[in-house]
Amino acid sequence: MARFFKRSEIDESLLKEKTIAILGYGNQGRAQALNLRDSGHEVVIGARTGGEGAKQAIKDGFMALRLSEAASAADVAMLSLPDTEMGEIAGAHIDPFLKRGALVLLSHGFAIRFGVYEPRADVSVGLVAPKGAGWKLRANFEAGSGLAGMVAIHRDVTGNSLALVLAYASAIGCARVGIMETTFDEETVTDLFGEQAVLCGGLPEMLKSAFGTLVAAGYQPEVAYIECLHEAKLILDLIYAKGMAGMRDSISETALYGGLTEGPNVVTDATREAMAAMLKRIQSGEFAENWIAEAKAGKSRMKKMVQTERSHGVNTALDNLLKAMPGFNKL
Incomplete structure:
Protein backbone atom coordinates (compact mmCIF):
# COMPACT_ATOMS: atom_id res chain seq x y z
CA MET A 1 0.00 0.00 0.00
CA ALA A 2 1.13 3.54 -0.69
CA ARG A 3 2.62 5.63 2.10
CA PHE A 4 0.50 8.57 3.25
CA PHE A 5 1.77 11.38 5.45
CA LYS A 6 -0.28 12.72 8.35
CA ARG A 7 -0.29 16.42 9.19
CA SER A 8 1.27 15.51 12.54
CA GLU A 9 4.32 14.16 10.66
CA ILE A 10 4.96 17.45 8.86
CA ILE A 20 11.25 30.24 -1.64
CA ALA A 21 11.56 31.12 -5.32
CA ILE A 22 8.79 30.35 -7.76
CA LEU A 23 10.50 30.27 -11.15
CA GLY A 24 7.80 30.74 -13.76
CA TYR A 25 4.49 32.42 -12.94
CA GLY A 26 1.89 30.52 -14.92
CA ASN A 27 -1.27 28.85 -13.66
CA GLN A 28 0.43 26.43 -11.24
CA GLY A 29 3.27 28.74 -10.21
CA ARG A 30 0.92 31.58 -9.38
CA ALA A 31 -1.36 29.41 -7.26
CA GLN A 32 1.54 27.98 -5.29
CA ALA A 33 3.12 31.40 -4.75
CA LEU A 34 -0.12 32.91 -3.43
CA ASN A 35 -0.77 29.94 -1.15
CA LEU A 36 2.79 30.02 0.21
CA ARG A 37 2.51 33.74 0.95
CA ASP A 38 -0.84 33.27 2.67
CA SER A 39 0.78 30.52 4.76
CA GLY A 40 3.29 33.08 6.01
CA HIS A 41 6.36 32.23 3.95
CA GLU A 42 8.82 34.46 2.11
CA VAL A 43 8.32 34.14 -1.65
CA VAL A 44 10.16 35.69 -4.58
CA ILE A 45 9.13 35.33 -8.21
CA GLY A 46 11.44 34.68 -11.13
CA ALA A 47 9.97 35.44 -14.54
CA ARG A 48 10.89 36.82 -17.93
CA THR A 49 11.25 40.60 -17.69
CA GLY A 50 8.25 42.28 -19.28
CA GLY A 51 6.45 38.98 -19.83
CA GLU A 52 2.87 38.24 -18.86
CA GLY A 53 3.99 36.22 -15.84
CA ALA A 54 6.09 39.08 -14.50
CA LYS A 55 3.25 41.54 -15.03
CA GLN A 56 0.80 39.28 -13.18
CA ALA A 57 3.26 38.74 -10.32
CA ILE A 58 3.64 42.50 -9.85
CA LYS A 59 -0.14 42.89 -9.98
CA ASP A 60 -0.39 40.23 -7.25
CA GLY A 61 1.97 42.22 -5.06
CA PHE A 62 5.19 40.28 -5.61
CA MET A 63 8.55 41.62 -6.73
CA ALA A 64 9.25 40.02 -10.11
CA LEU A 65 12.95 39.28 -10.52
CA ARG A 66 14.91 37.83 -13.39
CA LEU A 67 15.11 34.03 -13.19
CA SER A 68 18.81 34.21 -12.33
CA GLU A 69 18.22 36.72 -9.52
CA ALA A 70 15.40 34.68 -7.98
CA ALA A 71 17.43 31.47 -8.29
CA SER A 72 20.44 33.00 -6.51
CA ALA A 73 18.22 34.06 -3.59
CA ALA A 74 16.47 30.71 -3.23
CA ASP A 75 16.85 28.14 -0.50
CA VAL A 76 13.92 26.33 -2.13
CA ALA A 77 13.25 26.79 -5.86
CA MET A 78 10.08 25.55 -7.54
CA LEU A 79 10.57 25.30 -11.30
CA SER A 80 7.16 26.01 -12.82
CA LEU A 81 8.36 25.93 -16.43
CA PRO A 82 7.28 24.14 -19.63
CA ASP A 83 8.34 20.47 -19.58
CA THR A 84 10.04 20.50 -22.96
CA GLU A 85 11.92 23.77 -22.35
CA MET A 86 13.00 23.24 -18.75
CA GLY A 87 16.51 22.00 -19.51
CA GLU A 88 17.33 24.88 -21.82
CA ILE A 89 15.87 27.57 -19.55
CA ALA A 90 17.29 26.15 -16.33
CA GLY A 91 20.70 25.50 -17.85
CA ALA A 92 21.09 29.12 -18.88
CA HIS A 93 19.18 31.08 -16.23
CA ILE A 94 18.77 28.95 -13.08
CA ASP A 95 21.35 26.20 -12.43
CA PRO A 96 24.46 28.41 -12.56
CA PHE A 97 22.97 30.68 -9.91
CA LEU A 98 21.56 28.21 -7.37
CA LYS A 99 23.08 27.98 -3.91
CA ARG A 100 24.95 24.82 -3.08
CA GLY A 101 22.58 22.58 -1.08
CA ALA A 102 19.44 24.33 -2.32
CA LEU A 103 16.29 22.29 -2.86
CA TYR A 117 16.71 18.43 -17.29
CA GLU A 118 19.21 17.20 -14.72
CA PRO A 119 19.95 19.73 -11.97
CA ARG A 120 23.45 20.30 -10.64
CA ALA A 121 24.88 17.49 -8.54
CA ASP A 122 25.21 19.67 -5.43
CA VAL A 123 21.50 20.48 -5.07
CA SER A 124 18.65 18.34 -3.79
CA VAL A 125 15.78 17.56 -6.14
CA GLY A 126 12.20 16.82 -5.12
CA LEU A 127 8.67 16.59 -6.48
CA VAL A 128 5.54 18.28 -5.14
CA ALA A 129 2.66 17.46 -7.46
CA PRO A 130 -0.77 18.82 -6.50
CA LYS A 131 -3.42 16.65 -8.13
CA GLY A 132 -5.29 19.37 -9.96
CA ALA A 133 -4.95 22.58 -11.92
CA GLY A 134 -3.50 25.72 -10.36
CA TRP A 135 -6.82 27.58 -10.28
CA LYS A 136 -8.37 24.68 -8.34
CA LEU A 137 -5.46 24.54 -5.90
CA ARG A 138 -5.92 28.25 -5.20
CA ALA A 139 -9.71 28.16 -4.99
CA ASN A 140 -9.70 25.22 -2.58
CA PHE A 141 -7.01 26.84 -0.44
CA GLU A 142 -9.00 30.06 -0.15
CA ALA A 143 -12.04 27.98 0.84
CA GLY A 144 -10.07 26.39 3.68
CA SER A 145 -9.28 23.12 1.94
CA GLY A 146 -6.68 22.09 -0.63
CA LEU A 147 -5.80 19.41 -3.14
CA ALA A 148 -4.30 15.98 -2.60
CA GLY A 149 -0.62 15.93 -3.46
CA MET A 150 2.16 13.52 -4.33
CA VAL A 151 5.78 13.92 -3.23
CA ALA A 152 9.04 12.26 -4.21
CA ILE A 153 12.79 12.68 -3.84
CA HIS A 154 15.14 12.38 -6.81
CA ARG A 155 18.29 13.43 -4.94
CA ASP A 156 18.97 14.35 -1.31
CA VAL A 157 22.28 16.10 -0.66
CA THR A 158 21.39 17.47 2.78
CA GLY A 159 19.61 14.61 4.52
CA ASN A 160 16.45 16.60 5.23
CA SER A 161 14.98 17.01 1.74
CA LEU A 162 11.88 14.90 2.37
CA ALA A 163 11.00 16.97 5.43
CA LEU A 164 11.33 20.18 3.39
CA VAL A 165 9.32 18.73 0.51
CA LEU A 166 6.53 17.81 2.91
CA ALA A 167 6.66 21.27 4.50
CA TYR A 168 6.31 22.87 1.06
CA ALA A 169 3.42 20.56 0.12
CA SER A 170 1.71 21.46 3.38
CA ALA A 171 2.22 25.19 2.84
CA ILE A 172 0.45 25.14 -0.54
CA GLY A 173 -2.51 23.28 0.98
CA CYS A 174 -1.94 19.62 0.13
CA ALA A 175 -1.75 18.41 3.73
CA THR A 183 8.57 8.35 -7.34
CA PHE A 184 9.45 10.60 -10.26
CA ASP A 185 8.97 7.64 -12.60
CA GLU A 186 5.59 6.62 -11.18
CA GLU A 187 4.15 10.15 -11.11
CA ALA A 197 -5.96 7.06 -22.09
CA VAL A 198 -8.76 8.85 -20.25
CA LEU A 199 -8.83 12.54 -19.39
CA CYS A 200 -7.63 14.33 -22.51
CA GLY A 201 -7.55 11.50 -25.06
CA GLY A 202 -9.72 8.44 -24.58
CA LEU A 203 -12.68 10.12 -22.91
CA PRO A 204 -13.01 13.04 -25.36
CA GLU A 205 -12.72 10.63 -28.30
CA MET A 206 -15.44 8.40 -26.84
CA LEU A 207 -17.73 11.39 -26.25
CA LYS A 208 -17.23 12.64 -29.81
CA SER A 209 -17.79 9.17 -31.26
CA ALA A 210 -21.03 8.68 -29.32
CA PHE A 211 -22.22 12.12 -30.41
CA GLY A 212 -21.34 11.34 -34.03
CA THR A 213 -23.13 7.99 -33.94
CA LEU A 214 -26.41 9.63 -32.91
CA VAL A 215 -26.08 12.49 -35.41
CA ALA A 216 -25.27 10.07 -38.25
CA ALA A 217 -28.43 8.14 -37.35
CA GLY A 218 -30.52 11.29 -37.83
CA TYR A 219 -30.90 12.57 -34.27
CA GLN A 220 -30.64 16.29 -33.51
CA PRO A 221 -27.07 17.38 -32.70
CA GLU A 222 -28.26 19.41 -29.71
CA VAL A 223 -30.03 16.39 -28.22
CA ALA A 224 -26.98 14.21 -28.92
CA TYR A 225 -24.78 16.76 -27.16
CA ILE A 226 -26.94 16.75 -24.04
CA GLU A 227 -27.13 12.97 -23.84
CA CYS A 228 -23.49 12.19 -24.63
CA LEU A 229 -21.45 15.17 -23.39
CA HIS A 230 -23.45 17.38 -21.04
CA GLU A 231 -24.71 14.51 -18.88
CA ALA A 232 -21.22 13.00 -18.64
CA LYS A 233 -20.50 15.55 -15.91
CA LEU A 234 -23.34 14.18 -13.79
CA ILE A 235 -21.83 10.70 -13.86
CA LEU A 236 -18.27 11.91 -13.32
CA ASP A 237 -19.42 13.98 -10.35
CA LEU A 238 -20.98 10.85 -8.85
CA ILE A 239 -17.78 8.85 -9.39
CA TYR A 240 -15.73 11.73 -7.92
CA ALA A 241 -17.91 11.87 -4.81
CA LYS A 242 -18.87 8.23 -4.29
CA GLY A 243 -16.56 6.05 -6.37
CA MET A 244 -17.57 3.64 -9.12
CA ALA A 245 -19.75 1.49 -6.87
CA GLY A 246 -21.46 4.55 -5.41
CA MET A 247 -22.21 5.82 -8.90
CA ARG A 248 -23.85 2.49 -9.78
CA ASP A 249 -25.97 2.75 -6.64
CA SER A 250 -27.14 6.26 -7.61
CA ILE A 251 -28.48 5.70 -11.13
CA SER A 252 -31.70 4.17 -12.42
CA GLU A 253 -31.94 0.41 -12.87
CA THR A 254 -32.42 0.89 -16.61
CA ALA A 255 -29.19 2.89 -16.80
CA LEU A 256 -27.45 0.36 -14.56
CA TYR A 257 -28.48 -2.65 -16.64
CA GLY A 258 -27.67 -0.95 -19.93
CA GLY A 259 -24.28 0.19 -18.72
CA LEU A 260 -23.29 -3.20 -17.33
CA THR A 261 -24.37 -5.15 -20.40
CA GLU A 262 -23.32 -2.78 -23.20
CA GLY A 263 -20.29 -1.03 -21.71
CA PRO A 264 -18.01 -4.04 -22.34
CA ASN A 265 -19.02 -3.92 -26.01
CA VAL A 266 -17.50 -0.43 -26.24
CA VAL A 267 -14.31 -1.01 -24.25
CA THR A 268 -13.12 -4.31 -25.71
CA ASP A 269 -9.95 -6.38 -25.60
CA ALA A 270 -8.75 -4.33 -28.56
CA THR A 271 -9.18 -1.17 -26.47
CA ARG A 272 -7.19 -2.66 -23.62
CA GLU A 273 -4.46 -3.75 -26.03
CA ALA A 274 -4.30 -0.18 -27.37
CA MET A 275 -3.99 1.13 -23.81
CA ALA A 276 -1.16 -1.31 -23.08
CA ALA A 277 0.66 -0.19 -26.23
CA MET A 278 0.14 3.45 -25.22
CA LEU A 279 1.64 2.74 -21.81
CA LYS A 280 4.70 1.14 -23.41
CA ILE A 292 9.92 17.20 -27.56
CA ALA A 293 10.49 17.05 -31.33
CA GLU A 294 7.04 18.56 -31.95
CA ALA A 295 7.76 21.39 -29.51
CA LYS A 296 11.14 22.13 -31.09
CA ALA A 297 9.52 22.21 -34.54
CA GLY A 298 7.11 24.93 -33.44
CA LYS A 299 4.12 22.66 -32.62
CA SER A 300 2.71 23.09 -36.15
CA ARG A 301 1.20 19.58 -36.25
CA MET A 302 -0.44 20.04 -32.86
CA LYS A 303 -1.83 23.44 -33.86
CA LYS A 304 -3.43 21.91 -36.96
CA SER A 311 -14.42 22.56 -36.23
CA HIS A 312 -16.06 19.40 -34.83
CA GLY A 313 -19.84 19.35 -34.66
CA VAL A 314 -19.88 19.06 -30.87
CA ASN A 315 -18.75 22.69 -30.67
CA THR A 316 -21.50 23.88 -33.02
CA ALA A 317 -24.07 21.94 -31.01
CA LEU A 318 -22.92 23.60 -27.79
CA ASP A 319 -23.01 27.05 -29.41
CA ASN A 320 -26.60 26.43 -30.50
CA LEU A 321 -27.58 25.27 -27.02
CA LEU A 322 -26.02 28.32 -25.38
CA LYS A 323 -27.80 30.68 -27.76
CA ALA A 324 -31.13 29.05 -26.98
CA MET A 325 -30.46 28.47 -23.27
CA PRO A 326 -27.95 30.97 -21.84
CA GLY A 327 -26.35 29.54 -18.73
CA PHE A 328 -26.90 25.98 -19.95
CA ASN A 329 -23.34 24.97 -19.08
CA LYS A 330 -22.91 26.88 -15.83
CA LEU A 331 -21.52 24.77 -13.01
Whole structure:
Protein backbone atom coordinates (compact mmCIF):
# COMPACT_ATOMS: atom_id res chain seq x y z
CA MET A 1 0.00 0.00 0.00
CA ALA A 2 1.13 3.54 -0.69
CA ARG A 3 2.62 5.63 2.10
CA PHE A 4 0.50 8.57 3.25
CA PHE A 5 1.77 11.38 5.45
CA LYS A 6 -0.28 12.72 8.35
CA ARG A 7 -0.29 16.42 9.19
CA SER A 8 1.27 15.51 12.54
CA GLU A 9 4.32 14.16 10.66
CA ILE A 10 4.96 17.45 8.86
CA ASP A 11 6.87 20.42 10.29
CA GLU A 12 5.97 23.41 8.14
CA SER A 13 8.14 25.65 10.31
CA LEU A 14 11.16 24.22 8.47
CA LEU A 15 10.36 26.76 5.74
CA LYS A 16 10.61 29.70 8.13
CA GLU A 17 13.57 31.96 7.42
CA LYS A 18 14.02 30.26 4.04
CA THR A 19 13.53 32.08 0.77
CA ILE A 20 11.25 30.24 -1.64
CA ALA A 21 11.56 31.12 -5.32
CA ILE A 22 8.79 30.35 -7.76
CA LEU A 23 10.50 30.27 -11.15
CA GLY A 24 7.80 30.74 -13.76
CA TYR A 25 4.49 32.42 -12.94
CA GLY A 26 1.89 30.52 -14.92
CA ASN A 27 -1.27 28.85 -13.66
CA GLN A 28 0.43 26.43 -11.24
CA GLY A 29 3.27 28.74 -10.21
CA ARG A 30 0.92 31.58 -9.38
CA ALA A 31 -1.36 29.41 -7.26
CA GLN A 32 1.54 27.98 -5.29
CA ALA A 33 3.12 31.40 -4.75
CA LEU A 34 -0.12 32.91 -3.43
CA ASN A 35 -0.77 29.94 -1.15
CA LEU A 36 2.79 30.02 0.21
CA ARG A 37 2.51 33.74 0.95
CA ASP A 38 -0.84 33.27 2.67
CA SER A 39 0.78 30.52 4.76
CA GLY A 40 3.29 33.08 6.01
CA HIS A 41 6.36 32.23 3.95
CA GLU A 42 8.82 34.46 2.11
CA VAL A 43 8.32 34.14 -1.65
CA VAL A 44 10.16 35.69 -4.58
CA ILE A 45 9.13 35.33 -8.21
CA GLY A 46 11.44 34.68 -11.13
CA ALA A 47 9.97 35.44 -14.54
CA ARG A 48 10.89 36.82 -17.93
CA THR A 49 11.25 40.60 -17.69
CA GLY A 50 8.25 42.28 -19.28
CA GLY A 51 6.45 38.98 -19.83
CA GLU A 52 2.87 38.24 -18.86
CA GLY A 53 3.99 36.22 -15.84
CA ALA A 54 6.09 39.08 -14.50
CA LYS A 55 3.25 41.54 -15.03
CA GLN A 56 0.80 39.28 -13.18
CA ALA A 57 3.26 38.74 -10.32
CA ILE A 58 3.64 42.50 -9.85
CA LYS A 59 -0.14 42.89 -9.98
CA ASP A 60 -0.39 40.23 -7.25
CA GLY A 61 1.97 42.22 -5.06
CA PHE A 62 5.19 40.28 -5.61
CA MET A 63 8.55 41.62 -6.73
CA ALA A 64 9.25 40.02 -10.11
CA LEU A 65 12.95 39.28 -10.52
CA ARG A 66 14.91 37.83 -13.39
CA LEU A 67 15.11 34.03 -13.19
CA SER A 68 18.81 34.21 -12.33
CA GLU A 69 18.22 36.72 -9.52
CA ALA A 70 15.40 34.68 -7.98
CA ALA A 71 17.43 31.47 -8.29
CA SER A 72 20.44 33.00 -6.51
CA ALA A 73 18.22 34.06 -3.59
CA ALA A 74 16.47 30.71 -3.23
CA ASP A 75 16.85 28.14 -0.50
CA VAL A 76 13.92 26.33 -2.13
CA ALA A 77 13.25 26.79 -5.86
CA MET A 78 10.08 25.55 -7.54
CA LEU A 79 10.57 25.30 -11.30
CA SER A 80 7.16 26.01 -12.82
CA LEU A 81 8.36 25.93 -16.43
CA PRO A 82 7.28 24.14 -19.63
CA ASP A 83 8.34 20.47 -19.58
CA THR A 84 10.04 20.50 -22.96
CA GLU A 85 11.92 23.77 -22.35
CA MET A 86 13.00 23.24 -18.75
CA GLY A 87 16.51 22.00 -19.51
CA GLU A 88 17.33 24.88 -21.82
CA ILE A 89 15.87 27.57 -19.55
CA ALA A 90 17.29 26.15 -16.33
CA GLY A 91 20.70 25.50 -17.85
CA ALA A 92 21.09 29.12 -18.88
CA HIS A 93 19.18 31.08 -16.23
CA ILE A 94 18.77 28.95 -13.08
CA ASP A 95 21.35 26.20 -12.43
CA PRO A 96 24.46 28.41 -12.56
CA PHE A 97 22.97 30.68 -9.91
CA LEU A 98 21.56 28.21 -7.37
CA LYS A 99 23.08 27.98 -3.91
CA ARG A 100 24.95 24.82 -3.08
CA GLY A 101 22.58 22.58 -1.08
CA ALA A 102 19.44 24.33 -2.32
CA LEU A 103 16.29 22.29 -2.86
CA VAL A 104 14.99 22.26 -6.43
CA LEU A 105 11.32 21.28 -6.79
CA LEU A 106 9.16 20.35 -9.75
CA SER A 107 5.40 19.82 -9.95
CA HIS A 108 5.67 17.15 -12.65
CA GLY A 109 8.41 14.60 -13.20
CA PHE A 110 8.53 14.73 -17.01
CA ALA A 111 11.77 16.71 -17.38
CA ILE A 112 13.67 14.53 -14.90
CA ARG A 113 12.20 11.18 -16.03
CA PHE A 114 12.96 11.75 -19.70
CA GLY A 115 16.31 13.49 -19.34
CA VAL A 116 15.20 16.94 -20.44
CA TYR A 117 16.71 18.43 -17.29
CA GLU A 118 19.21 17.20 -14.72
CA PRO A 119 19.95 19.73 -11.97
CA ARG A 120 23.45 20.30 -10.64
CA ALA A 121 24.88 17.49 -8.54
CA ASP A 122 25.21 19.67 -5.43
CA VAL A 123 21.50 20.48 -5.07
CA SER A 124 18.65 18.34 -3.79
CA VAL A 125 15.78 17.56 -6.14
CA GLY A 126 12.20 16.82 -5.12
CA LEU A 127 8.67 16.59 -6.48
CA VAL A 128 5.54 18.28 -5.14
CA ALA A 129 2.66 17.46 -7.46
CA PRO A 130 -0.77 18.82 -6.50
CA LYS A 131 -3.42 16.65 -8.13
CA GLY A 132 -5.29 19.37 -9.96
CA ALA A 133 -4.95 22.58 -11.92
CA GLY A 134 -3.50 25.72 -10.36
CA TRP A 135 -6.82 27.58 -10.28
CA LYS A 136 -8.37 24.68 -8.34
CA LEU A 137 -5.46 24.54 -5.90
CA ARG A 138 -5.92 28.25 -5.20
CA ALA A 139 -9.71 28.16 -4.99
CA ASN A 140 -9.70 25.22 -2.58
CA PHE A 141 -7.01 26.84 -0.44
CA GLU A 142 -9.00 30.06 -0.15
CA ALA A 143 -12.04 27.98 0.84
CA GLY A 144 -10.07 26.39 3.68
CA SER A 145 -9.28 23.12 1.94
CA GLY A 146 -6.68 22.09 -0.63
CA LEU A 147 -5.80 19.41 -3.14
CA ALA A 148 -4.30 15.98 -2.60
CA GLY A 149 -0.62 15.93 -3.46
CA MET A 150 2.16 13.52 -4.33
CA VAL A 151 5.78 13.92 -3.23
CA ALA A 152 9.04 12.26 -4.21
CA ILE A 153 12.79 12.68 -3.84
CA HIS A 154 15.14 12.38 -6.81
CA ARG A 155 18.29 13.43 -4.94
CA ASP A 156 18.97 14.35 -1.31
CA VAL A 157 22.28 16.10 -0.66
CA THR A 158 21.39 17.47 2.78
CA GLY A 159 19.61 14.61 4.52
CA ASN A 160 16.45 16.60 5.23
CA SER A 161 14.98 17.01 1.74
CA LEU A 162 11.88 14.90 2.37
CA ALA A 163 11.00 16.97 5.43
CA LEU A 164 11.33 20.18 3.39
CA VAL A 165 9.32 18.73 0.51
CA LEU A 166 6.53 17.81 2.91
CA ALA A 167 6.66 21.27 4.50
CA TYR A 168 6.31 22.87 1.06
CA ALA A 169 3.42 20.56 0.12
CA SER A 170 1.71 21.46 3.38
CA ALA A 171 2.22 25.19 2.84
CA ILE A 172 0.45 25.14 -0.54
CA GLY A 173 -2.51 23.28 0.98
CA CYS A 174 -1.94 19.62 0.13
CA ALA A 175 -1.75 18.41 3.73
CA ARG A 176 -5.30 19.67 4.29
CA VAL A 177 -6.46 16.79 2.08
CA GLY A 178 -3.62 14.27 1.99
CA ILE A 179 -0.06 13.72 0.80
CA MET A 180 1.09 10.47 -0.79
CA GLU A 181 4.62 9.27 -1.49
CA THR A 182 5.52 8.33 -5.05
CA THR A 183 8.57 8.35 -7.34
CA PHE A 184 9.45 10.60 -10.26
CA ASP A 185 8.97 7.64 -12.60
CA GLU A 186 5.59 6.62 -11.18
CA GLU A 187 4.15 10.15 -11.11
CA THR A 188 5.30 10.89 -14.64
CA VAL A 189 4.19 7.68 -16.31
CA THR A 190 0.82 7.44 -14.57
CA ASP A 191 0.06 11.13 -15.09
CA LEU A 192 0.78 10.93 -18.82
CA PHE A 193 -1.15 7.68 -19.17
CA GLY A 194 -4.17 9.10 -17.35
CA GLU A 195 -4.16 12.14 -19.62
CA GLN A 196 -3.84 10.13 -22.81
CA ALA A 197 -5.96 7.06 -22.09
CA VAL A 198 -8.76 8.85 -20.25
CA LEU A 199 -8.83 12.54 -19.39
CA CYS A 200 -7.63 14.33 -22.51
CA GLY A 201 -7.55 11.50 -25.06
CA GLY A 202 -9.72 8.44 -24.58
CA LEU A 203 -12.68 10.12 -22.91
CA PRO A 204 -13.01 13.04 -25.36
CA GLU A 205 -12.72 10.63 -28.30
CA MET A 206 -15.44 8.40 -26.84
CA LEU A 207 -17.73 11.39 -26.25
CA LYS A 208 -17.23 12.64 -29.81
CA SER A 209 -17.79 9.17 -31.26
CA ALA A 210 -21.03 8.68 -29.32
CA PHE A 211 -22.22 12.12 -30.41
CA GLY A 212 -21.34 11.34 -34.03
CA THR A 213 -23.13 7.99 -33.94
CA LEU A 214 -26.41 9.63 -32.91
CA VAL A 215 -26.08 12.49 -35.41
CA ALA A 216 -25.27 10.07 -38.25
CA ALA A 217 -28.43 8.14 -37.35
CA GLY A 218 -30.52 11.29 -37.83
CA TYR A 219 -30.90 12.57 -34.27
CA GLN A 220 -30.64 16.29 -33.51
CA PRO A 221 -27.07 17.38 -32.70
CA GLU A 222 -28.26 19.41 -29.71
CA VAL A 223 -30.03 16.39 -28.22
CA ALA A 224 -26.98 14.21 -28.92
CA TYR A 225 -24.78 16.76 -27.16
CA ILE A 226 -26.94 16.75 -24.04
CA GLU A 227 -27.13 12.97 -23.84
CA CYS A 228 -23.49 12.19 -24.63
CA LEU A 229 -21.45 15.17 -23.39
CA HIS A 230 -23.45 17.38 -21.04
CA GLU A 231 -24.71 14.51 -18.88
CA ALA A 232 -21.22 13.00 -18.64
CA LYS A 233 -20.50 15.55 -15.91
CA LEU A 234 -23.34 14.18 -13.79
CA ILE A 235 -21.83 10.70 -13.86
CA LEU A 236 -18.27 11.91 -13.32
CA ASP A 237 -19.42 13.98 -10.35
CA LEU A 238 -20.98 10.85 -8.85
CA ILE A 239 -17.78 8.85 -9.39
CA TYR A 240 -15.73 11.73 -7.92
CA ALA A 241 -17.91 11.87 -4.81
CA LYS A 242 -18.87 8.23 -4.29
CA GLY A 243 -16.56 6.05 -6.37
CA MET A 244 -17.57 3.64 -9.12
CA ALA A 245 -19.75 1.49 -6.87
CA GLY A 246 -21.46 4.55 -5.41
CA MET A 247 -22.21 5.82 -8.90
CA ARG A 248 -23.85 2.49 -9.78
CA ASP A 249 -25.97 2.75 -6.64
CA SER A 250 -27.14 6.26 -7.61
CA ILE A 251 -28.48 5.70 -11.13
CA SER A 252 -31.70 4.17 -12.42
CA GLU A 253 -31.94 0.41 -12.87
CA THR A 254 -32.42 0.89 -16.61
CA ALA A 255 -29.19 2.89 -16.80
CA LEU A 256 -27.45 0.36 -14.56
CA TYR A 257 -28.48 -2.65 -16.64
CA GLY A 258 -27.67 -0.95 -19.93
CA GLY A 259 -24.28 0.19 -18.72
CA LEU A 260 -23.29 -3.20 -17.33
CA THR A 261 -24.37 -5.15 -20.40
CA GLU A 262 -23.32 -2.78 -23.20
CA GLY A 263 -20.29 -1.03 -21.71
CA PRO A 264 -18.01 -4.04 -22.34
CA ASN A 265 -19.02 -3.92 -26.01
CA VAL A 266 -17.50 -0.43 -26.24
CA VAL A 267 -14.31 -1.01 -24.25
CA THR A 268 -13.12 -4.31 -25.71
CA ASP A 269 -9.95 -6.38 -25.60
CA ALA A 270 -8.75 -4.33 -28.56
CA THR A 271 -9.18 -1.17 -26.47
CA ARG A 272 -7.19 -2.66 -23.62
CA GLU A 273 -4.46 -3.75 -26.03
CA ALA A 274 -4.30 -0.18 -27.37
CA MET A 275 -3.99 1.13 -23.81
CA ALA A 276 -1.16 -1.31 -23.08
CA ALA A 277 0.66 -0.19 -26.23
CA MET A 278 0.14 3.45 -25.22
CA LEU A 279 1.64 2.74 -21.81
CA LYS A 280 4.70 1.14 -23.41
CA ARG A 281 5.22 4.20 -25.61
CA ILE A 282 5.21 6.36 -22.50
CA GLN A 283 7.50 4.06 -20.50
CA SER A 284 10.01 3.70 -23.32
CA GLY A 285 10.29 7.44 -23.86
CA GLU A 286 8.81 7.28 -27.37
CA PHE A 287 5.99 9.67 -26.49
CA ALA A 288 8.41 12.09 -24.83
CA GLU A 289 10.72 12.04 -27.86
CA ASN A 290 7.79 12.77 -30.17
CA TRP A 291 6.50 15.60 -27.98
CA ILE A 292 9.92 17.20 -27.56
CA ALA A 293 10.49 17.05 -31.33
CA GLU A 294 7.04 18.56 -31.95
CA ALA A 295 7.76 21.39 -29.51
CA LYS A 296 11.14 22.13 -31.09
CA ALA A 297 9.52 22.21 -34.54
CA GLY A 298 7.11 24.93 -33.44
CA LYS A 299 4.12 22.66 -32.62
CA SER A 300 2.71 23.09 -36.15
CA ARG A 301 1.20 19.58 -36.25
CA MET A 302 -0.44 20.04 -32.86
CA LYS A 303 -1.83 23.44 -33.86
CA LYS A 304 -3.43 21.91 -36.96
CA MET A 305 -4.99 19.16 -34.84
CA VAL A 306 -6.38 21.76 -32.44
CA GLN A 307 -7.97 23.65 -35.34
CA THR A 308 -9.52 20.42 -36.63
CA GLU A 309 -10.95 19.74 -33.18
CA ARG A 310 -12.49 23.21 -33.03
CA SER A 311 -14.42 22.56 -36.23
CA HIS A 312 -16.06 19.40 -34.83
CA GLY A 313 -19.84 19.35 -34.66
CA VAL A 314 -19.88 19.06 -30.87
CA ASN A 315 -18.75 22.69 -30.67
CA THR A 316 -21.50 23.88 -33.02
CA ALA A 317 -24.07 21.94 -31.01
CA LEU A 318 -22.92 23.60 -27.79
CA ASP A 319 -23.01 27.05 -29.41
CA ASN A 320 -26.60 26.43 -30.50
CA LEU A 321 -27.58 25.27 -27.02
CA LEU A 322 -26.02 28.32 -25.38
CA LYS A 323 -27.80 30.68 -27.76
CA ALA A 324 -31.13 29.05 -26.98
CA MET A 325 -30.46 28.47 -23.27
CA PRO A 326 -27.95 30.97 -21.84
CA GLY A 327 -26.35 29.54 -18.73
CA PHE A 328 -26.90 25.98 -19.95
CA ASN A 329 -23.34 24.97 -19.08
CA LYS A 330 -22.91 26.88 -15.83
CA LEU A 331 -21.52 24.77 -13.01
